[in-house]
Structures are given as C-alpha cells and as structure tokens.
Amino acid sequence: MGQAFNALGINIPSLVSQFVNFGVVVLVMYLVAWPRIGRGLEERSRRIEESLAAAERVKEEARQSEADIQARLDQARQDGQALVAQAQQIAQRIQDEGRAQAGRDAEALLERARTEIRLERDGAIAQLRGEFADIAVQAASKIVRKELDPQTHRQIIEETLAEARFDSSN
Numbered sequence: 065m066g067q068a069f070n071a072l073g074i075n076i077p078s079l080v081s082q083f084v085n086f087g088v089v090v091l092v093m094y095l096v097a098w099p100r101i102g103r104g105l106e107e108r109s110r111r112i113e114e115s116l117a118a119a120e121r122v123k124e125e126a127r128q129s130e131a132d133i134q135a136r137l138d139q140a141r142q143d144g145q146a147l148v149a150q151a152q153q154i155a156q157r158i159q160d161e162g163r164a165q166a167g168r169d170a171e172a173l174l175e176r177a178r179t180e181i182r183l184e185r186d187g188a189i190a191q192l193r194g195e196f197a198d199i200a201v202q203a204a205s206k207i208v209r210k211e212l213d214p215q216t217h218r219q220i221i222e223e224t225l226a227e228a229r230f231d232s233s234n
Contacts, residue, residue, distance in 0.1 A: 197221040 069076055201217040 193225065196225075200224075 197218055200221050201214065
C-alpha cells in the first residue's frame with residue numbers, strides 16, 4: 065500500500081503530520097477563537113434583534129401617530145362643522161331679532177303717527193270750535209245788537225254746543 069501512495073505522490077508520514085496539525089489548529093480554534101467568535105455572533109444577533117424590535121416599535125408608533133392624527137382631523141372636521149352650524153344659528157337668530165325689532169319699530173312709528181293725527185284732529189276741532197264760537201258771537205251780537213262780554217258769549221256757545229252734542233269724531 066505504501067507503493068500505491070507513493071505512486072500517487074502521497075507521503076504518509078507527511079499526511080499524518082498534516083492531519084495532526086489540522087486537528088491541533090481546529091482544537092486551538094475551538095478552545096480560543098470559537099468563544100470569541102460565538103460571542104461576537106451572539107452580540108451581532110442580539111443587536112440585529114434589537115434593531116428589528118426598535119424598527120417594529122417605530123412602525124407601531126407611526127401607525128399609532130397616524131391613527132391619532134386621523135382622529136384629530138376627524139375631530140377638527142366635526143368641530144368645524146359644529147362652528148359653522150352654530151354661526152348659522154346665530155345668524156338666523158340675529159335675522160329673526162332684526163325682523164322682530166323692525167316690526168316693533170314699525171308698530172311704534174304707526175302708533176306715534178296715529179297719536180299725532182289724533183292730536184292734530186283734536187287741535188283742529190278745538191280751533192274750529194273757537195272759530196265757530198267767534199262766528200256765533202258775532203252773529204248773535206248782530207242779531208241781538210247788543211254786545212255781551214266775550215266770556216259770557218263763549219259760555220253760552222259752549223252750552224249750546226254741548227246740548228247739540230257736537231261729536232269730536234264728526
């Protein structure tokens with residue numbers, strides 16, 4: 065068998081020494097380097113997991129923020145609609161109050177005009193009575209040809225007018 069290995073160019077003692085060297089290197093690597101490599105790999109794995117967890121937290125926070133923003137927008141829309149409705153109600157109330165005030169003002173103006181008309185009519189009737197009394201005194205004095213004092217004439221005319229039921233509405 066030694067010749068077969070020699071024919072193939074394999075040196076058995078050299079091959080055995082290489083296997084032993086390889087085993088020693090693997091053993092030294094396993095004892096010295098592997099714990100460090102394992103710790104490094106574990107540390108890297110832990111950092112990757114933390115990064116993924118942080119990314120998931122950030123993603124969840126972003127979803128929550130988006131939901132909060134949407135809720136605030138919805139609330140703002142509702143508040144805006146409520147303000148518009150309230151403004152419309154206030155405007156309607158102001159219009160109604162304005163119409164009511166205009167009606168009251170018109171009624172007061174109409175009542176004032178009626179009062180002024182009544183006062184003017186009463187003044188005109190009083191003036192007509194006075195003129196009628198003066199005319200009646202003049203006519204009576206011409207008829208009687210005797211002058212009475214104006215106070216007596218006026219009293220007689222007032223009595224006559226009262227008896228004739230001179231109505232102020234006529």
